[in-house]
Amino acid sequence: MSKVYFSAVLAGLLLTGISTQADPIAAKITIGNKTSDGYIVMRKDDLITFRQIGMSSGAISYPVDAIKEIYFPIKVNGDSIKQMQENRMYEELAATLELALKPYMEYSDLPTNLAQYQGVLMELYYKVQDYEKTMLYASGLVKDDRNKELQRKAIVFQGLALLGAGRMDEAEALFGEQGWTEELPDDAPAEDLYITAKFLKMKQDYVKAIETASKIIAFHSQDSNWMIPAELLCAEIYMDMAKAKSNADFLDSATEVIREISLLYKDSDEASVAANLKLKVDAMREELED
Numbered sequence: 001m002s003k004v005y006f007s008a009v010l011a012g013l014l015l016t017g018i019s020t021q022a023d024p025i026a027a028k029i030t031i032g033n034k035t036s037d038g039y040i041v042m043r044k045d046d047l048i049t050f051r052q053i054g055m056s057s058g059a060i061s062y063p064v065d066a067i068k069e070i071y072f073p074i075k076v077n078g079d080s081i082k083q084m085q086e087n088r089m090y091e092e093l094a095a096t097l098e099l100a101l102k103p104y105m106e107y108s109d110l111p112t113n114l115a116q117y118q119g120v121l122m123e124l125y126y127k128v129q130d131y132e133k134t135m136l137y138a139s140g141l142v143k144d145d146r147n148k149e150l151q152r153k154a155i156v157f158q159g160l161a162l163l164g165a166g167r168m169d170e171a172e173a174l175f176g177e178q179g180w181t182e183e184l185p186d187d188a189p190a191e192d193l194y195i196t197a198k199f200l201k202m203k204q205d206y207v208k209a210i211e212t213a214s215k216i217i218a219f220h221s222q223d224s225n226w227m228i229p230a231e232l233l234c235a236e237i238y239m240d241m242a243k244a245k246s247n248a249d250f251l252d253s254a255t256e257v258i259r260e261i262s263l264l265y266k267d268s269d270e271a272s273v274a275a276n277l278k279l280k281v282d283a284m285r286e287e288l289e290d
Contacts, residue, residue: 024051025103028071031062040070043106070112072104088269094124094133108140115141119150122157126164127269134161156191163198175199183208190216190226197233206241210234228270231261235277239284248288251281 024039029050038052041059048067051059084093097117104114122137134157141154155178162171175181180196193216200209216223216230235257242250258281261274 023103026073028073029062030068030071031066032068035071040107048107064110067110070107070110072113074113074117090124090128094121094128094130097121097124109143111144111146115144115147115150119153122154126157126161129164131161131165134158135165153191156195159195160198163195163202168202171199184212184215186215186219188215190220190223190230193220194226194230194233197230197237201233201237201240204240204244206237206244210237210241213237228261228265228268231257232270232273232277235261235274239277239281242284242288246288248285251285251288254281 036052041049047061049061125133138154138158197213235254238250238254258274
């Protein structure tokens with residue numbers, strides 16, 4: 001079975017109510033205080049042609065600037081998505097969601113209910129280290145201020161993706177805007193501490209990086225979204241310090257962190273990453289002891 005066909009089959013299982021690009025798209029459009037139920041016939045430049053259900057006057061074209069929101073009646077099979085996540089089928093899940101949302105993507109620059117799915121795609125592509133697509137979805141969400149929490153998360157992932165892609169000049173400019181290049185207080189949000197620690201690590205300021213990452217472990221231990229990545233980051237920083245200073249003692253610290261991750265988070269993505277780090281630590285130790 002081809003990958004495209006496989007994704008198409010999964011798309012049908014994960015999302016219902018989806019349209020094909022050739023079909024008019026079922027939607028509710030809100031203009032001002034009025035919401036109308038019907039079908040989007042087409043979009044041409046800055047005009048959207050919409051046919052309202054129950055109206056005999058035919059389709060009407062609206063300028064996109066007049067549209068307050070578009071709601072697409074998409075239903076999600078949460079169990080199927082959860083199962084794919086548990087099986088770590090991240091690339092397949094991202095490709096499937098992207099394929100399912102393809103008919104709607106020409107409206108992604110408008111305020112729609114697609115933002116939640118775009119947020120999932122942003123995180124999935126970061127997980128599989130596709131930083132360009134991470135930034136693609138993050139940049140769209142950054143412009144949408146209807147959900148401040150999601151907008152904030154998109155800024156964070158935009159910064160992480162820039163770091164991952166090695167685009168340091170752009171990252172430093174964004175970090176300066178967000179205050180991520182400065183020393184943060186203990187009660188700073190976990191994501192701010194994490195991304196600042198990542199930045200300091202890449203700038204080879206290892207002492208400040210480990211101090212910043214340690215604040216997440218000390219003050220945000222209940223936030224598993226950032227606590228576990230922070231522990232992995234500490235192990236990576238210790239490894240960098242061992243290499244920079246040719247000191248195997250830092251490898252002992254890295255090994256201890258890796259051991260804790262392997263024990264506490266068995267059968268997790270982080271445990272798999274930790275296992276790979278352990279192999280690198282062992283190789284580094286042999287080099288330093290030679």
